[in-house]
Amino acid sequence: MVSQKYKDMLGAKSVIRELSEWAGRRAKEIGAENVFDFSLGNPSVPVPQEFTDRMMELMQTKDTMELHGYSQSQGILSVRQKFAEFLNKKYDMNYTAEHLFMTTGAAGAVAHAARVVTQPGDEVITFAPYFPEYNHYINQTGAVLKVVPADTKQFQINFEEFDKLLNPKTMAVLINTPNNPSGTVYSTETLKRLAAVLEEKQKEYGHDIFIISDEPYREIIFEGVDAPYVSKFYDNTLSCYSFAKSMSIPGERLGYVAANPKCTDSGLISVMCAQISRGIGHNCPPSIIQIAVADVLGVTSDLSVYEKNMNIIYDTLVSLGFEVVKPGGTFYIFPKALEADSVAFCKKALNYDLVLVPADSFGCPGYFRMAYCVETQKVERAMAALRKFVETEYSM
Amino acid sequence: MVSQKYKDMLGAKSVIRELSEWAGRRAKEIGAENVFDFSLGNPSVPVPQEFTDRMMELMQTKDTMELHGYSQSQGILSVRQKFAEFLNKKYDMNYTAEHLFMTTGAAGAVAHAARVVTQPGDEVITFAPYFPEYNHYINQTGAVLKVVPADTKQFQINFEEFDKLLNPKTMAVLINTPNNPSGTVYSTETLKRLAAVLEEKQKEYGHDIFIISDEPYREIIFEGVDAPYVSKFYDNTLSCYSFAKSMSIPGERLGYVAANPKCTDSGLISVMCAQISRGIGHNCPPSIIQIAVADVLGVTSDLSVYEKNMNIIYDTLVSLGFEVVKPGGTFYIFPKALEADSVAFCKKALNYDLVLVPADSFGCPGYFRMAYCVETQKVERAMAALRKFVETEYSM
Numbered sequence: 001m002v003s004q005k006y007k008d009m010l011g012a013k014s015v016i017r018e019l020s021e022w023a024g025r026r027a028k029e030i031g032a033e034n035v036f037d038f039s040l041g042n043p044s045v046p047v048p049q050e051f052t053d054r055m056m057e058l059m060q061t062k063d064t065m066e067l068h069g070y071s072q073s074q075g076i077l078s079v080r081q082k083f084a085e086f087l088n089k090k091y092d093m094n095y096t097a098e099h100l101f102m103t104t105g106a107a108g109a110v111a112h113a114a115r116v117v118t119q120p121g122d123e124v125i126t127f128a129p130y131f132p133e134y135n136h137y138i139n140q141t142g143a144v145l146k147v148v149p150a151d152t153k154q155f156q157i158n159f160e161e162f163d164k165l166l167n168p169k170t171m172a173v174l175i176n177t178p179n180n181p182s183g184t185v186y187s188t189e190t191l192k193r194l195a196a197v198l199e200e201k202q203k204e205y206g207h208d209i210f211i212i213s214d215e216p217y218r219e220i221i222f223e224g225v226d227a228p229y230v231s232k233f234y235d236n237t238l239s240c241y242s243f244a245k246s247m248s249i250p251g252e253r254l255g256y257v258a259a260n261p262k263c264t265d266s267g268l269i270s271v272m273c274a275q276i277s278r279g280i281g282h283n284c285p286p287s288i289i290q291i292a293v294a295d296v297l298g299v300t301s302d303l304s305v306y307e308k309n310m311n312i313i314y315d316t317l318v319s320l321g322f323e324v325v326k327p328g329g330t331f332y333i334f335p336k337a338l339e340a341d342s343v344a345f346c347k348k349a350l351n352y353d354l355v356l357v358p359a360d361s362f363g364c365p366g367y368f369r370m371a372y373c374v375e376t377q378k379v380e381r382a383m384a385a386l387r388k389f390v391e392t393e394y395s396m
Numbered sequence: 397m398v399s400q401k402y403k404d405m406l407g408a409k410s411v412i413r414e415l416s417e418w419a420g421r422r423a424k425e426i427g428a429e430n431v432f433d434f435s436l437g438n439p440s441v442p443v444p445q446e447f448t449d450r451m452m453e454l455m456q457t458k459d460t461m462e463l464h465g466y467s468q469s470q471g472i473l474s475v476r477q478k479f480a481e482f483l484n485k486k487y488d489m490n491y492t493a494e495h496l497f498m499t500t501g502a503a504g505a506v507a508h509a510a511r512v513v514t515q516p517g518d519e520v521i522t523f524a525p526y527f528p529e530y531n532h533y534i535n536q537t538g539a540v541l542k543v544v545p546a547d548t549k550q551f552q553i554n555f556e557e558f559d560k561l562l563n564p565k566t567m568a569v570l571i572n573t574p575n576n577p578s579g580t581v582y583s584t585e586t587l588k589r590l591a592a593v594l595e596e597k598q599k600e601y602g603h604d605i606f607i608i609s610d611e612p613y614r615e616i617i618f619e620g621v622d623a624p625y626v627s628k629f630y631d632n633t634l635s636c637y638s639f640a641k642s643m644s645i646p647g648e649r650l651g652y653v654a655a656n657p658k659c660t661d662s663g664l665i666s667v668m669c670a671q672i673s674r675g676i677g678h679n680c681p682p683s684i685i686q687i688a689v690a691d692v693l694g695v696t697s698d699l700s701v702y703e704k705n706m707n708i709i710y711d712t713l714v715s716l717g718f719e720v721v722k723p724g725g726t727f728y729i730f731p732k733a734l735e736a737d738s739v740a741f742c743k744k745a746l747n748y749d750l751v752l753v754p755a756d757s758f759g760c761p762g763y764f765r766m767a768y769c770v771e772t773q774k775v776e777r778a779m780a781a782l783r784k785f786v787e788t789e790y791s792m
Contacts (some may be wrong), residue, residue: 001567001604002661003515006668047460056455064443068645104500104679111677119399133674140675171397208397249464251683259545265398272402278529279536281507286682287647 014132016040016357019346021353030353036382037355037374041180041331043248044300044373051247054292067291071284073274074299075102076258079294086297087258091229094261101273104253104285106216109240111137112273112282113257114172117210117238120141122171124212127157128363129181129334131214134174143171154326155182155334156190159197166201172210174199178217179232181362181369182334183310183327185227195234202236208264211237217318217330219246219300223309225328235262238269243293245331252289303379306331309372309379316383320390333371334359338394342368345363353390400441404742411530412436412753415742417463419751426749432778433751434766437576437727440519441697441769448644450688460504463687467680469670471498471652475480475690482693483654487625490657497669500649502612502680505636507533508669509653510568512605513634514539518567520608523553524729524759525577527610532572539567546760550624551578551721552586555593562597568606569594573615573626577758579706581623591630604660607633612651613726615642615696618703621724629685631658639689641727642696648685702727705768705775712779716786727769730755734790738764748785750778 016039017062023037074080080097087095103109118124120142126134126149139143151158155288173194176230177186186194198209213230218241221227231237239258244250249396259269284290310327317324317335324335337345342358347370359367374380412435419433454463470476476493483491499505514520518536522530524546534541542561545556551735569590582590594605609626614637617623627633638651655665680686706723713720713731720731733741737740738754742764745752754764768775 002512002668005515007661007664009671010667019526041459042466045461047464052455052460056452059448059451064448065439065441065644069442070438070646098604107674107679108677111675116398116402119401136675137677164625187610248461250466251464251680253679253682265403268398268403268406271406272398275402275405276757278503279507279532280676280678281500281504281533282676282678283503283649284647286649286685289682351670 015361017357019357022350028067033378035075035353035355036378036381036385038370038372039355041371043245043250043301044375045248045303046306047248048299048301050296050298051249051292055288055297057290058231067214067288069287071290073284074270075100075276075284076287077289079290082294082297083256083258093230093231095258096261098267098270099255099259101166101260101270102285103255103257105244105250106214106240106242107137108253108282108285109131109173109242109255109257110134110212110214110285112242112276113210113212113238113240114138114143114174115141116269116272117208118171119214121169123167123169124172124174125162125165125170126174127162129155129359129367130181130363131176132361138174144284145174146390147363151368152336152364155184156186157194159193160213160241161184162197166197168205170201170205170209171207172212174212175230176214176215178227178329179184180217180330181323181332181357181359183330184325184333185221185225185328186230188227188228191230197292198234198236208236210263212240213237214240215243216242217360218329220303220306221329222310223326227329231258231260235260236264238263246291247293248301248304249289252286254285254289254293305376306372308376309374312383313370313372314378316386320387323335330353332369333370333372334367335370337366337368338390340366342366348393350388352385354385354389403612407671411757415751415753418746419791422749431749431751431773432774432781434768434770434778434792435751435753437767437769439641439646439769440699440771441644441699441701441731444646444692444695444697445696447645447688450582450691451684454684454688458751463684465683466658467498467683467686469680470666470674471496471680471688472683472686475686478690478693479652487492487628489627491654492657492664494666495655495657497666498681498686499651499653499669500678501640501646501651502610502638503529503533504649504652504678504681505535505638505653506570506608506762507610507612508528508672509606509634509636509782510534510539510570510694511537511672512665512668513604515565517565517567519563520568520570521558521561521566522570523558525575525755526542526759527572527576528757534570543759548695548732548763549759551575551580552582553590555654558593562593564601566597566605567603568608569611570608571626572610574616574623574725576613576726577728577755578721579726579728580721581617581724582626583619583622587624587626587629593789594629594630604632605687608636612638614781616702616727617701617725618706618723624714627654627656631656632657632660642699643689644697645685648682650681650685650689669676701772702750705770708772708775708779709766709768712782716783727767729768730763731766733764734786736762738762744789745785750785761782
C-alpha cells in the first residue's frame with residue numbers, strides 16, 4: 001500500500017503554488033506582460049557568460065568519462081578544495097576540503113545539516129518570518145521545528161520570545177540571512193547577541209547547539225548594508241549555500257554545507273552528510289556543474305537589477321502609506337497588508353492583476369511578500385496597478 | 397551534538413572502497429596500466445557524441461534562465477512527456493508524464509520508491525546476490541530488508557526460500573535485472589512465476605505488494621538473451637532507471653521512477669515522490685541534463701565492448717575450471733572462488749595485481765565479482781595474471 005503519510009501531504013496545496021497557477025491562467029487571458037506576478041523567487045537575470053563559456057570549454061576539451069564520471073559522495077575533491085580556498089580568502093576562514101559537503105542546492109544542504117545535528121524528538125528553533133519548506137526539512141528528520149514570533153519592527157531577532165523557546169531539547173537554531181521573505185540582513189549586533197545567548201545555553205545545557213545558517217542570498221546585498229558572515233561569530237555553525245540565486249542556475253541544483261573548522265566534530269560533518277546521502281538517494285550534485293562552478297567561483301550574474309527594483313517598490317509602498325522595512329538584500333520585500341487579513345488583501349489585489357503572497361505560511365500573518373525578480377520595466381508598470389489597487393480599495 | 401546514528405555508520409568501511417584504495421596506492425608503485433582493477437562498476441566507454449552535441453547546442457541557443465531554471469519537483473513536464481512516449485513505444489506501455497518522477501540516478505529512484513510503498517516496520521524482500529546499498533535505502537525508510545539466499549545454479553530466483561520469507565508484513569519486493577553483481581537477466585519464466593506468487597499473496601494478505609524494479613543495466617544486454625520488461629508482467633511495478641551506465645554519465649545523476657499506469661494509486665506515486673523529495677532535500681535532478689537526455693532518448697554509448705570483455709573473461713574462467721554462470725548483460729561476472737573463503741581468495745589475488753571483490757557484502761559468500769568496464773586490451777593482459785594466480789595458488 002502506498003504510504004498514508006506522504007499521501008496525506010498531497011492535500012495541503014501551497015498558497016504560492018495556487019497563486020502561481022492563477023497567474024498562469026490569467027496570462028493566457030490578457031498576456032503574460034500584463035500580469036504583475038510577484039509570487040515566485042525565481043532569478044530574473046541571465047546566467048553569467050563565464051559559466052556558459054566554461055561549460056562549453058569543458059565539453060570540448062575534457063575526457064567525457066572523466067567529466068561526467070562519478071563524484072566522490074562528499075563532492076569532487078578538487079572542487080571542494082577550490083571552494084574552501086575561496087571562502088577562506090573571502091571571509092578569512094580556515095576551511096579545508098574535508099569541511100565541505102556538496103549538495104543539490106540549499107534544500108539539500110539544510111536537510112543534511114539538520115540530520116547531522118539532531119535526533120528524533122530534538123527541537124530546532126527558527127525565527128519568523130521563515131521559509132515554509134523548513135517545516136519539511138526538519139519534520140523529516142524526526143525533530144520538531146519551533147518558531148519564534150517575528151520582530152516586526154526591524155525583522156531582526158525577537159530575543160525575548162527566543163528566550164522562552166530555548167530549552168535543553170534545543171539542538172539547533174536555523175537562521176536565514178539575508179532573509180526570505182523579509183529581505184532584511186542580520187546585523188553584526190544581532191549575530192553577536194545570538195552567539196552570546198547560544199554560548200551561554202550550551203554551557204547551561206551541557207551540550208552543543210548548532211547554528212544552521214541558510215545563506216542562498218549571501219551575494220545579493222544592497223549598498224551600504226552590513227552583511228557579516230555568520231560563521232565568524234559562532235564556532236558551531238554549519239553554513240548552507242546555493243548558487244541558485246547568485247548565478248541564476250536554480251535548476252542545476254548546486255550548493256554545499258560548510259562546517260566551521262572549529263565546530264564540534266568538524267572533521268566528521270561532511271562524511272556524516274555523505275552517509276545520510278547514501279540512504280536517501282540524494283548522493284552528489286551533477287559533476288559537470290560542480291566542476292564548471294568551481295572554475296568560475298566569485299563570478300555572479302549582474303545582481304544590480306534587484307536593488308533597482310527594490311528601490312522603486314519601496315518608494316512606492318512608502319508613498320502609499322505602507323508600513324515596510326527597507327530590505328538590505330535578496331529580491332524580496334515584506335510590507336504589512338492594509339487590512340488584518342492578508343489573505344483577503346492579496347485576493348483583492350488579484351483584481352488588479354497583482355500577484356502578492358500572504359505571509360501566513362511564513363509564520364507572520366498580516367504581512368505579504370513581493371518577489372521582485374522581475375524586469376524593471378514591468379515593475380514600473382506594476383506600481384501603477386498597485387497605486388490603483390490601494391486607492392480604490394483602501395482610501396477613506 | 398552530532399547524531400550518533402550517522403557517526404556510527406562511519407565505522408563500517410566498505411570492502412570495495414578498501415580494495416579501490418589499495419589499487420590506487422599500487423598504481424603509484426607500478427603504473428595504473430599494470431593494476432588489473434576489476435573492483436568498480438564505473439562505465440569505461442565514452443559518452444555518446446549526440447549528448448555532448450545537444451548540451452552544446454542548448455547552451456548556444458536557449459535562454460539561459462529557462463535552460464538552468466527550476467524544474468518542477470516531479471521533473472520538467474516536457475521531459476517527462478518525452479520519457480513516457482519513449483517507454484510506451486519501446487515496451488508497449490501506456491505511461492503519461494504523471495507516472496514519471498525524475499530522480500538523481502537510480503539511487504534516488506529506489507530510495508523514493510521504497511518510501512512511497514512502505515511504512516516503518518514493514519518488510520521489503522530482495523534476492524541475493526544484491527547491491528549492498530539496498531540496505532541503506534531500505535533502512536532509512538524505517539522498513540526492514542529481508543534477503544532471500546541465492547539460486548547459485550542460475551542466479552534466477554530461489555522460489556522455495558522466497559516463500560519462507562513472504563509474510564503479511566511484506567510490502568515490496570526489490571529486484572535488480574540485469575543483475576549487479578551476477579550479470580544474469582531474469583527470464584520471462586522467472587518474472588511470470590514471481591508475478592504469480594505476488595498476485596496470490598496480495599489476495600491472501602489483502603494488501604498490495606509492489607515490485608521495485610532497479611534497472612540501470614537495462615540497455616546492456618548480450619546477444620540472444622531474453623530481457624523482458626519487468627512492468628509488463630505485474631501491474632504493481634515501479635521501474636527505477638538511471639542513465640549512468642547506458643550513457644556513461646554516472647556523475648550527472650539522472651534517473652526516474654516510472655509507475656505502471658495500472659498500479660494502485662498510479663496517479664499519486666510521482667506526486668508522492670515529490671513530497672518525499674521536499675523533505676529530504678533531494679529535489680529534482682539538474683535541468684540541463686534532464687533536457688539534453690530527453691532530446692537524445694534512445695541513444696547510448698557503444699556498449700558492445702562489455703560483451704567482448706565478458707566473453708574473454710568467461711572463456712578464461714571456464715578454461716581454468718571456475719564454476720561460473722554466463723552473464724546475460726551488465727558489466728559484471730560472478731564466479732565461485734577457488735576456496736570457501738572468498739575474502740582470502742581475493743586477498744591472494746592482490747599479489748598478482750588482480751583486484752577482485754569478494755561477494756560477502758552481496759549476500760553470497762564464497763563468490764567474487766569482476767567488473768569488466770575496463771579496456772579490452774587490459775582485460776586480455778589481466779587474463780595472463782589470472783592464469784598465473786590460479787596455477788600458482790590452486791594447482792594440485
